[in-house]
Amino acid sequence: MGLPADQLSPGETVILEMHEHWKHLLGAILICLAALVGLAVVLAIGPDDGFFAWLDTLGWVAFAGVVLVFGVWPALAWWNRSYTLTSERLATRTGILRRSGRDIPLNRINDVAFDQGILDRIVGCGTLRVSAASEEGTVVLKDIPQVHQVSLRMNELVRQIGDR
Structure with a gap:
């Protein structure tokens, strides 16, 4: 779900x-697991008949709501948030129902920096900060996989553009 071919210049x-x-x-996954445990508890202790038999149905409805709001929606948002580095620009695209994007030409990039916390170092990702000569200033790209290689590649491309 990156940058479509029709949005690339010749x-x-x-x-x-x-x-x-x-x-x-990870947060969404943990919330969904907690909802699953909650559903299991409600189904285990809820009576099969009588006045409180509706608790099972309420448990299923609550579980479905939690999974949709805290699981499916964040997963869709994650899938639809993309960063594309081309030979001419850095393009960011976000949004599910309403799309938005920002393109930074490589010749406008002043600085590329990265940060990594302890968990980031363990799983191999980090935050990339791209400073551009524009009104918007710095673009922060969080949880970028292999942030060292991305930073290095972006610096190489910026240097190549500057040499032209």
Whole structure:
């Protein structure tokens, strides 16, 4: 779900297409697992008949709601948030129902930096900060897989553009 071919200019090639690391979904996964445990408890202790028999149905409805809001929606948002590095620009695209994007020409990039916390180092991702000569300033790309290689490749492309 990166940059479509019809949005590339003539001669422009895609170098890297990235999504945030799956680590970004850990909170959503844990919430869904907690909802599953809650559903199991409700189904185990809820009576099969009598006045409180509706608790089973309520448990299923609550579980479905939690999974949709805290599981499916964040997963769709993660899937639809992409970063594309081309031979001419860095393109960011976000949104499910309403799409938005930002393109930074490589010749406008001043600085490329990265940060990594302890968990980031363990799973191999990090935050990439791209400073551009524009009103918007710095673009922060969180949880980028292999942030060292992405930073190095972006610096190489910026240097090549500057040498032209």
